[in-house]
Amino acid sequence: MTCSLTLRTDRTLARAQARSRRALVATVIAPDAPQRVPRPPIDLALVLDRSGSMAGDDKLPLAKEAIRRALLQLDAGDRVALVVFDDDVALLAPLAELTPLHRALMLGALDGVEARGSTDLGGGWLRGCEQLAAALAAPRAAGAPARTVRCIVLTDGQANVGIRDAATFAQHAEALRGRGIVTSAFGVGDDFDELLLRDLARAGGGSFHFIPGAHAIAGVLTAELEDALAIVRREAVLELVVDPGIELAPLGAFPIRRREGRLFVELGDLAARQELECVFEATLPHGTEGDEVLVRASLHTAGTRDEAGASVRWRFDSHAANDAQPRDPAVDAITARFTLARAREEAARLNREGNAAAAAAAMRSAVHAFDPLAKANAEVALLRELAAAEMTEVSAPMSPAQLKRMVHDVDKTTRARDEAGRVRRR
Amino acid sequence: MRHDDPAPDTPLDLAALARLADVSPRTVRYYLQQGLLPAPVGRGPGAYYTADHLARLRLIRAWQERHQPLAAIRAALAPLDAAGVRAALAALGPRTPGATTTALEYVRALLGEPAPQAQQAAPAHAAPAPLPRAEPTGSLRAARVGPVRERTSVGPTDDDDVVAMDAVGERAASDARLHDAAPAPAADQLALFPRPTRATWERHTIAADVELHIRRPLTRDQQRRVDQLLDLAAQLFREDA
Numbered sequence: 289m290t291c292s293l294t295l296r297t298d299r300t301l302a303r304a305q306a307r308s309r310r311a312l313v314a315t316v317i318a319p320d321a322p323q324r325v326p327r328p329p330i331d332l333a334l335v336l337d338r339s340g341s342m343a344g345d346d347k348l349p350l351a352k353e354a355i356r357r358a359l360l361q362l363d364a365g366d367r368v369a370l371v372v373f374d375d376d377v378a379l380l381a382p383l384a385e386l387t388p389l390h391r392a393l394m395l396g397a398l399d400g401v402e403a404r405g406s407t408d409l410g411g412g413w414l415r416g417c418e419q420l421a422a423a424l425a426a427p428r429a430a431g432a433p434a435r436t437v438r439c440i441v442l443t444d445g446q447a448n449v450g451i452r453d454a455a456t457f458a459q460h461a462e463a464l465r466g467r468g469i470v471t472s473a474f475g476v477g478d479d480f481d482e483l484l485l486r487d488l489a490r491a492g493g494g495s496f497h498f499i500p501g502a503h504a505i506a507g508v509l510t511a512e513l514e515d516a517l518a519i520v521r522r523e524a525v526l527e528l529v530v531d532p533g534i535e536l537a538p539l540g541a542f543p544i545r546r547r548e549g550r551l552f553v554e555l556g557d558l559a560a561r562q563e564l565e566c567v568f569e570a571t572l573p574h575g576t577e578g579d580e581v582l583v584r585a586s587l588h589t590a591g592t593r594d595e596a597g598a599s600v601r602w603r604f605d606s607h608a609a610n611d612a613q614p615r616d617p618a619v620d621a622i623t624a625r626f627t628l629a630r631a632r633e634e635a636a637r638l639n640r641e642g643n644a645a646a647a648a649a650a651m652r653s654a655v656h657a658f659d660p661l662a663k664a665n666a667e668v669a670l671l672r673e674l675a676a677a678e679m680t681e682v683s684a685p686m687s688p689a690q691l692k693r694m695v696h697d698v699d700k701t702t703r704a705r706d707e708a709g710r711v712r713r714r
Numbered sequence: 715m716r717h718d719d720p721a722p723d724t725p726l727d728l729a730a731l732a733r734l735a736d737v738s739p740r741t742v743r744y745y746l747q748q749g750l751l752p753a754p755v756g757r758g759p760g761a762y763y764t765a766d767h768l769a770r771l772r773l774i775r776a777w778q779e780r781h782q783p784l785a786a787i788r789a790a791l792a793p794l795d796a797a798g799v800r801a802a803l804a805a806l807g808p809r810t811p812g813a814t815t816t817a818l819e820y821v822r823a824l825l826g827e828p829a830p831q832a833q834q835a836a837p838a839h840a841a842p843a844p845l846p847r848a849e850p851t852g853s854l855r856a857a858r859v860g861p862v863r864e865r866t867s868v869g870p871t872d873d874d875d876v877v878a879m880d881a882v883g884e885r886a887a888s889d890a891r892l893h894d895a896a897p898a899p900a901a902d903q904l905a906l907f908p909r910p911t912r913a914t915w916e917r918h919t920i921a922a923d924v925e926l927h928i929r930r931p932l933t934r935d936q937q938r939r940v941d942q943l944l945d946l947a948a949q950l951f952r953e954d955a
Contacts, residue, residue: 418818420817421816421821422818424816425817455741460824467816544736637743
């Protein structure tokens with residue numbers, strides 16, 4: 289079975305006498321897992337914050353329990369490494385197959401972990417990545433299946449030793465993702481840097497999870513592993529080729545590359561039946577009535593070019609024809625969700641910087657953007673009401689928990705995660 | 715400049731600047747905050763960026779792709795005017811084909827550790843600069859739970875880990891044999907998991923509620939500076955008393 293790819297636009301006519309702005313939505317659906325075929329094994333590095341603050345609210349004991357439970361999801365063909373960090377980094381268990389002996393020794397080492405010290409998040413993360421990188425560098429036996437490679441970092445605080453800025457984390461996470469290592473980031477409680485962890489996971493190709501209470505760590509880790517163990521396609525890339533004069537601006541949060549006039553959206557690994565959308569704002573040139581312009585999309589995955597393809601055409605026509613043309617309500621609704629997500633992201637950033645007035649203005653812009661469509665589209669009307677309500681929320685200083693929730697919600701929307709933060713499945 | 719760039723005097727909004735430089739608007743804002751990019755021309759909704767901003771942004775990006783840390787980039791950018799930025803960008807040229815590091819080379823370079831033996835011939839510029847070991851900020855003491863413990867110093871665990879990691883496959887096979895042999899781990903099997911790093915900490919009381927903590931061993935130069943620091947601290951607190 290192959291992936292499916294569809295391309296839709298909100299309106300199919302473009303203005304001959306002026307530039308037009310249209311929405312473009314690419315929907316990718318991964319196939320189901322093949323029957324009677326063992327799942328790919330995983331190389332997993334678990335990187336756990338043991339800084340002093342993890343002693344509060346039972347975070348460290350509950351994180352350790354979550355790891356114990358997570359190990360039950362894995363079998364002897366999987367390999368696991370365990371790193372803990374405060375301002376020192378300790379490799380408690382090097383990457384090795386999860387035999388009963390390795391499992392017992394790992395759990396024993398985990399039992400002895402106590403909270404202390406500061407937070408060298410970067411050092412801990414890189415030590416976990418080093419374990420995975422060493423395995424990637426080792427020769428693979430003939431016929432051995434490709435392995436899923438994941439580094440999962442869990443922290444409750446600010447990186448205050450070693451790497452401390454989000455841009456550097458993202459730079460290295462992107463570089464390592466390009467070299468085969470995916471990073472997910474779990475933030476527990478109210479004190480971690482949500483933008484840093486979000487950017488680490490975005491650039492790292494993994495998931496960002498905001499976990500307000502430590503009791504939820506186990507459920508989130510279990511779900512993350514379930515998604516990682518269900519990978520059916522690796523390194524999916526959506527390629528878009530546009531006719532001259534068309535500009536595409538992405539509204540989502542997948543990494544984008546532009547090369548030789550083409551746009552590449554890096555979707556990462558796809559789980560069985562995963563469904564995701566990439567939304568763009570297309571700016572079309574003016575043209576001659578009756579002529580058409582075209583966007584072509586292709587989906588590539590590791591080892592397979594052009595696994596799926598689709599295209600959309602716009603035909604140039606008069607202002608009157610453009611004004612009268614029907615709209616695709618489903619595309620309008622999806623685009624509105626992404627537009628609202630971008631407004632919320634901007635509002636959260638501004639509020640975080642202490643500029644609540646500008647944050648409210650960002651949400652107000654979204655409300656006004658929805659006005660023309662809200663009357664005819666119930667979902668857009670609902671999103672407009674949500675934006676109006678949030679305008680009030682962001683117009684005053686938001687608490688750390690409120691900011692984290694908003695940043696997390698936006699990330700889930702723009703990276704095709706469901707309410708629980710899991711990949712969305714058809 | 716590239717063939718598809720807009721005319722040099724075309725004003726660019728944030729989205730256009732980001733798109734042309736192949737970065738996100740958020741990255742541009744971050745560079746502005748860090749002082750790596752000058753502010754846009756004008757203020758408010760009409761603010762715009764110029765070709766000079768674009769060139770500088772591309773240079774920052776090119777240096778980052780060559781794994782230079784932001785602090786080094788900031789220092790290198792400081793003396794450059796617009797012409798200097800363009801010259802630096804032109805001098806970089808395209809990345810050398812084949813100068814691609816593996817994940818292991820990349821991480822080891824960041825951690826300041828030796829590259830894997832098979833890769834040591836890789837060009838130096840292909841690997842990232844090692845990370846500086848910055849001093850902790852914020853309330854380090856507040857974050858520390860319990861008393862500072864006495865620890866004994868051993869050689870860097872990192873080297874042990876390097877040896878351990880190179881034997882991942884061997885260890886897996888070894889584990890299987892040990893599992894078949896006996897259920898209870900013997901002492902030598904516990905060596906699979908290296909003990910946490912230990913070091914010696916010294917506490918120097920400077921005044922009531924004020925201490926200096928030092929982790930040994932120190933280099934001779936570090937010891938000299940610590941002695942100076944302690945003398946100065948003692949003098950300060952004597953003056954305050």
